[in-house]
Amino acid sequence: MVVLIFTGESRVDTWLWAEVLSADAFLAFEAAGLDYSKAVKETGWKFQETILDRGGGKAPLEVFIEFRDDWVTIGFSASTGGVAGQHTLKSWKFNSSLDAKEANENSSRKIKIVVAIAVLVIVLLIGTLLAYVIIRQRKKVNKRAEVTNLTSINDDFEIGTGPRRFSYQDLASATNDFSQDRKLGEGGFGAVYRGYLADVDMLIAVKKISKGSKQGRKEYVTEVKTISQLRHRNLVQLIGWCHERSEFLLVYEFMSNGSLDSHLFGKKSPFPWHIRYRITLGLASAILYLHEEWEQCVVHRDIKSSNVMLDSSFNVKLGDFGLAKLMNHELGRITTGLAGTFGYLAPEYISTRKASKESDVFSFGVVILEIATGRKSTDRMGEESDLGLVEWVWDLYGKGRLHSGVDERVRKDFDEKQAECLMIVGMWCSHPDSSLRPSIRLAIQVLKFETTMPNLPAKMPVPMYRVPTPLVNSREPSISYSSIEAGR
Template identity: 70%
Template sequence: MKQKKRKTPETENLTSMNNDLERGAGPRRFSYTDLATATNNFSNERKLGHGGFGAVYRGYLADLDTVVAVKKISSGSRQGRKEYMTEVKIISSLRHRNLVQLIGWCHDGGQFLLVYEFMPNGSLDTHLFGKSRSALSWPVRYKISLGLGSVLLYLHEEWEQCVVHRDIKSSNIMLDSSFNVKLGDFGLARLMDHELGPQTTGVVGTLGYMAPEYIRTGRASKESDVYSFGVVTLEIATGKKSVDVMGKDSEMGLIEWVWDLYGKGQFLLAVDERLHSDYNEKQVECLMIVGLWCTHPDPSSRPSIRQAVHVLNFEAALPNLPANMPVPMYHAPTPSVSSGEPLITTSIEAGR
């Protein structure tokens, strides 16, 4: 008599997820064959980029007559499979104009794939730091900052649960044909009740975008997301990477450098040279000061995303920040590292 195969917790999770999703009107299930056909068998010519847990390919779905981006999780990546399940569960429930739309999913025979709407203008980091000839104009940059603020406000305060993204960075901010923001990659996201404070989740994310207290304690929070948002706004204004060292003889990173210029009343020197002084000075001042406010070393001195968005929309006054960057104070214990998973997932150059 044949023995029945025991179901693993992962198999049971996938089965219940299938049932939940197939009942809804959201993303649909695709077969592996469908997606292999759509991407010319995941050919290198179709590859759009490579991240920590897999590659993304351009695909064409004939039955929907639409171009898509197909993310294929590396086989054997336990963390990748975990992120796949988190992403499908969370992003399939969310609805916002500044979120990348999840079109479908597939887990056939140990293969895990996600299907997204295709973004013709790629990711923000390629425009800010890539070799592309044309720099983003200032109005487009300001629009991107407002779009990112808008979707973060939705995630933190306007959905039924609070969603802490945990990996806000320029390479996860996609741009559609009109350069509207589409925030993607919810593989590290966590759902929290609105009333609860920071949760100990283990440290994951990307160096340069992670709040100092999060690296130290492993407690993800709305404040740590706001910090990442602040870093991105400074990158947008300066055209410099968060991890760059500013100047040959300087040990300063991006935040320290901008804060130093702010203290001297010279922050316009930080504006991306590729803009050739073609920008709105009032908006530049606003974006940089909000960026510094959001990256304040003390999380209790950061704004909520709602407060930051109000200032960016000129609906509230600019904050008064100290001339010198404050030194962070810590009282929390250092987390112990458990599980076989990496403590920090760094992907500074990962992806597109």
């Protein structure tokens, strides 16, 4: 509704016109005697009341208009025709309910927005509360399941003979509460501490699995179940285990001479050639037991120099069975997912994710080349060379300079025949074609000079499998410079 009010003076008889301009039309019509039907039809406007005084005095006019257009222009005029006259507009006022209506609409719109936001907030709060309740409930269920599982594991472990269960307090006391000065080393899944059990007068090594390592817990269970059943002079002896206070710990016999890599690449004094050769035979003997002499075939999957431990007499003790897999002797390969350490992985294992005795033999070949040369498997041989250890040794072999690859720290005092045999067997075991590698038994026979050495090609064959480049911090199954596990 639009209300137009104006008052004026006219000194003669006059006609007063009201002019209305809509969005599409402009009409002028007489204030008295209007054709209302025409006005409404053509403009959508309607005068509901018209007052006009023709006496030459004041002429107030009040017009009430209903409209249908979105916008309009309103004007007014007066005329005396051919007679002279004077007209004075004293005042005019224009009122409209449009603002009030728009305000009401805006107010209604604001109310709707506020209501919508309130509903959304309530829904979010309810959703958050439900999510919290569900997550908390799942944690409780998982915790109960974990407790049940650990109880089951305890029962399974205690059924067997050999390793015994330790209390956390016993191991904390033995390691001086796992102090830093007792730490022997640290790996991807935890740290190893030196300890002493006073009740049995024994030095021990305690492996403490990292709390946040789910993979470490899996390896913990695998190691206890696997190594507790194995008995061989060249395998690390598992003395006991413990899982209390959300801690997972493994207890081994203490190896006073540490790991093989600490002597080959670390600050410890290098050992002489005859000990190196004896270590090679001891490691081969351990692998032979795993592959052929136990009731099942054990594929170790992580044979490397840092997992070869040495006792006080430099006798080999192969350890770390967290990645080991059991299979029947008649099976060739098992799909396990990629696991191991970059530099020791067979090319076909990287490509197919299938572990086998042959992939273990490849790792063994790399380790004995490290023993012979004193070089790491991941070393680049020279600033301008892209050759890895195996390629480098094979290149020397092709040039007839194999002895020049022997560790210079023992080059003045080594057995040339043994060195040649050791390096040739190392190349043979790390052959790119798995079908051309020897069994570990045959490799031992050659190392003991019980059979002839193989005739290898002068140039290293091209790998038959694609070897992907190691990716740093990749979430995909990949090769790394430390122990890895993906998809097991």
